[in-house]
Amino acid sequence: MKSKCLHLAIPAGDLEKAKTFYCDILGCKTGNGEPGRWVDIDFWGNELTLHQSEEQLPNVRHEVDMGAVAVPHFGIHLPDEELQALKQRIEAAGLEYLDKPYRRFVGDEYEQETFFIKDPNGNVLEMKSMVNPELMFR
Template sequence: MRETNKVFHLAIPCKDLDETVDFYEKLGCKLARRYDDRVTFDFFGDQVVCHLSPDNIDEKPKMYPRHFGITFLDKEEYEEALEYAQKEELPFFHKPMVRFEGRQEEHMTFFLIDPANNLLEFKYYHDSSMAY
């Protein structure tokens, strides 16, 4: 289980700092720092750093195996995030769906794609014991 005195850190490539800031702020993330070569965000309580690296963009991203995101433990928060993404017209890589229907690990999920083709998954497990 997560301890509150720790922050997960993820570094990913971006192709343009301005469009990256625009996307993540529309997602609700707080810009923490900005430098000439990277931006750092409070990503739902964790740290995501987008490094300017236009030559390292995945031109044909796939959902698996490479993505990151949030697993909500509260269904209402998941639904609010989905509604917010739709309201802000954020780009969906995959529309909302249910995975593993009828199994213990059944969950609701959707994927967004950021301006550098990084994939973000947002999900909610009906059985919270499956979150880890």
Template sequence: MSLSPFHLAIPVHDLPAARRFYGEVFGLPEGRSSEHWVDFDFYGHQLVIHEHPKMPYQERAGTNLVDGHDVPVPHFGIVLEWDQWEALAERLKSFGTKFVIEPYIRFKGQVGEQATMFLLDPCGNALEFKAFKDMSQLFAK
């Protein structure tokens, strides 16, 4: 499957904290930047953090119940290879990351079984990282 890179711009009310989080905690390479925004290479995609006053959803995200967990809405993330997901989970734990949903296997033994974890950036943006041992399960019903 060949994918085109996506571009996602998100608001951050503390640009220096968000820049450290995405650059140091995640280890994402930084691209262009200005006093008010920073580009990151988000696993081959363009993630831009824009300085902006706090948004209501950054105060308290809504949730939907999925596999017995309150999943924050809105959220964004990426599907990684299984070994990348495991390495990222360990990296985040080594930085003392507080998870909204700790890394675990969702839908275990069912169609769509996947590894997943949820966390918030320093500005309250929710992120999900997931992986499938069998990528054909990504859109399986």
């Protein structure tokens, strides 16, 4: 059996600030939850559970072709038009990129545009669009 839905639970800091970021800026919707404790977010068809928290995850940098990227991180692959609309919402909200939009593997079958942002609690997200998404897992 192959599942197409990932579940990820993360410390979200102030739950209301986190919900504003994920829903109003990224465009996600809320699902089930327990007020003041946790809420499920529809993260492009995946279940992202935001937990009210005091702690923040430490981030380190790992070297890849585009430089040193923050680890841990998570994100989503989007069609290009959705990625461009997301960038406009991020910029309209006055958020700064952790790592600005960048094209990787230019001219290669794995060419993609990617960028990194942080949520209000410091969780790092990588958002990307693949030129040939059908080739990712062959």
